[in-house]
Amino acid sequence: MSKLSDQDIEKKLLQFPDWDYYDNAIHGEFEFENFKDCFSAMSRIAFECEALNHHPDWSNTYNILTISLSTHDANGVTNKDFKLAQAIEDIVEPDEE
Template sequence: MKKLSEDEVQKKLDKFEGWTFANDAIHTSFQFANFKDAFTVMTRIAFEAEAQEHHPNWGNVYNELEITLSSHDAGGVTEKDFKLAKAIEEIVEASA
């Protein structure tokens, strides 16, 4: 998969509220009502990531989830990252 240029990444990010681009990756965070809600969403994302064979770098502290997406074999952000980002957004939205 081809690494996207910084301009291509920024243009695609216009469709993703709360996501940023830095260090050859796209980043976001979400806050939930409590740890259980955050972990439930993480579990749903994990199943989707496994289905897409693309896994986020992420961290969770209590009710906050931080996510970083990058295609390591391409050395940066690819279409694959935006496909997973879209799925993440849909999962989070459905849990709200």
């Protein structure tokens, strides 16, 4: 998978308003009601990561989940990162029906 240009990344980020691009990765931060909800989301995200064989740099402090996505093999951001970012978005902010 090839690394995206800065311009392509910025264009794709228009679809991800909760994400930023810096330090050669895309970054998202998500706040939950409590630690349990945060950890539950992390567990669901972990299954998506395994399915995509793509693993984030992430951490949580109580109810805040911080995620950085970069494709290490490409030394930068690729479409694979945006695919995982979309899966994460679907988990942490499901569409209201």
